[in-house]
Amino acid sequence: MTVLLFLLFAANALAFFAMWWDKRLARLDRRRIPENTLLLFALCGGGVGGWLGMKRFRHKTQHWRFSLGLPVIALLQIGLLAYLII
Secondary structure, X not given: OHHHHHHHHHHHHHHHHHHHHHHHHHHOOOOOXXXXXXXXXXXXXXXXXXXXXXXXXXXXXXXXXXXXXXXXXXXXXXXXXXXXXX
Protein backbone atom coordinates (compact mmCIF):
# COMPACT_ATOMS: atom_id res chain seq x y z
CA MET A 1 0.00 0.00 0.00
CA THR A 2 2.89 2.36 0.75
CA VAL A 3 4.28 1.84 -2.74
CA LEU A 4 0.89 2.62 -4.29
CA LEU A 5 0.59 5.85 -2.33
CA PHE A 6 4.11 6.86 -3.33
CA LEU A 7 3.35 6.18 -7.00
CA LEU A 8 0.14 8.20 -6.81
CA PHE A 9 1.98 11.07 -5.16
CA ALA A 10 4.65 10.97 -7.89
CA ALA A 11 2.04 10.83 -10.68
CA ASN A 12 0.16 13.79 -9.22
CA ALA A 13 3.34 15.80 -8.75
CA LEU A 14 4.30 15.07 -12.37
CA ALA A 15 0.87 16.16 -13.67
CA PHE A 16 0.96 19.34 -11.57
CA PHE A 17 4.49 20.16 -12.75
CA ALA A 18 3.53 19.45 -16.39
CA MET A 19 0.67 21.95 -16.19
CA TRP A 20 3.03 24.59 -14.79
CA TRP A 21 5.67 23.83 -17.41
CA ASP A 22 3.19 23.96 -20.30
CA LYS A 23 1.82 27.29 -19.05
CA ARG A 24 5.37 28.63 -18.86
CA LEU A 25 6.14 27.44 -22.39
CA ALA A 26 2.94 29.11 -23.61
CA ARG A 27 3.96 32.43 -22.10
CA LEU A 28 7.42 32.15 -23.69
CA ASP A 29 5.82 31.29 -27.06
CA ARG A 30 7.77 28.04 -27.23
CA ARG A 31 6.89 24.52 -28.31
CA ARG A 32 4.25 23.11 -25.94
CA ILE A 33 3.43 19.81 -24.29
CA PRO A 34 0.72 18.09 -26.36
CA GLU A 35 -2.74 18.05 -24.79
CA ASN A 36 -2.93 14.27 -25.09
CA THR A 37 0.25 13.97 -23.04
CA LEU A 38 -1.19 16.15 -20.28
CA LEU A 39 -4.33 14.02 -20.25
CA LEU A 40 -2.24 10.84 -20.20
CA PHE A 41 -0.44 12.08 -17.08
CA ALA A 42 -3.86 12.55 -15.47
CA LEU A 43 -5.10 9.12 -16.55
CA CYS A 44 -1.97 7.43 -15.19
CA GLY A 45 -2.81 8.46 -11.63
CA GLY A 46 -2.26 12.20 -11.76
CA GLY A 47 -5.86 13.33 -11.97
CA VAL A 48 -5.83 15.39 -8.79
CA GLY A 49 -2.46 16.97 -9.59
CA GLY A 50 -3.57 17.84 -13.11
CA TRP A 51 -6.82 19.33 -11.84
CA LEU A 52 -5.05 21.35 -9.16
CA GLY A 53 -2.45 22.50 -11.69
CA MET A 54 -5.16 23.56 -14.10
CA LYS A 55 -6.87 25.60 -11.39
CA ARG A 56 -3.69 27.02 -9.82
CA PHE A 57 -2.08 28.17 -13.07
CA ARG A 58 -5.36 28.95 -14.88
CA HIS A 59 -4.22 26.71 -17.69
CA LYS A 60 -6.47 24.85 -20.15
CA THR A 61 -9.58 26.01 -18.31
CA GLN A 62 -11.39 26.88 -21.55
CA HIS A 63 -10.87 23.43 -23.05
CA TRP A 64 -13.80 21.11 -22.29
CA ARG A 65 -11.55 18.04 -22.30
CA PHE A 66 -9.73 19.54 -19.34
CA SER A 67 -12.43 21.52 -17.54
CA LEU A 68 -14.75 18.48 -17.49
CA GLY A 69 -12.29 15.63 -17.95
CA LEU A 70 -9.80 16.35 -15.19
CA PRO A 71 -12.37 16.64 -12.38
CA VAL A 72 -14.03 13.40 -13.54
CA ILE A 73 -10.69 11.59 -13.71
CA ALA A 74 -9.70 12.93 -10.29
CA LEU A 75 -12.98 11.89 -8.67
CA LEU A 76 -12.81 8.42 -10.19
CA GLN A 77 -9.24 7.98 -8.95
CA ILE A 78 -10.18 9.19 -5.46
CA GLY A 79 -13.13 6.78 -5.44
CA LEU A 80 -10.95 3.88 -6.59
CA LEU A 81 -8.36 4.65 -3.92
CA ALA A 82 -11.07 4.82 -1.25
CA TYR A 83 -12.44 1.48 -2.45
CA LEU A 84 -8.99 -0.12 -2.28
CA ILE A 85 -8.32 1.20 1.21
CA ILE A 86 -11.69 0.11 2.60
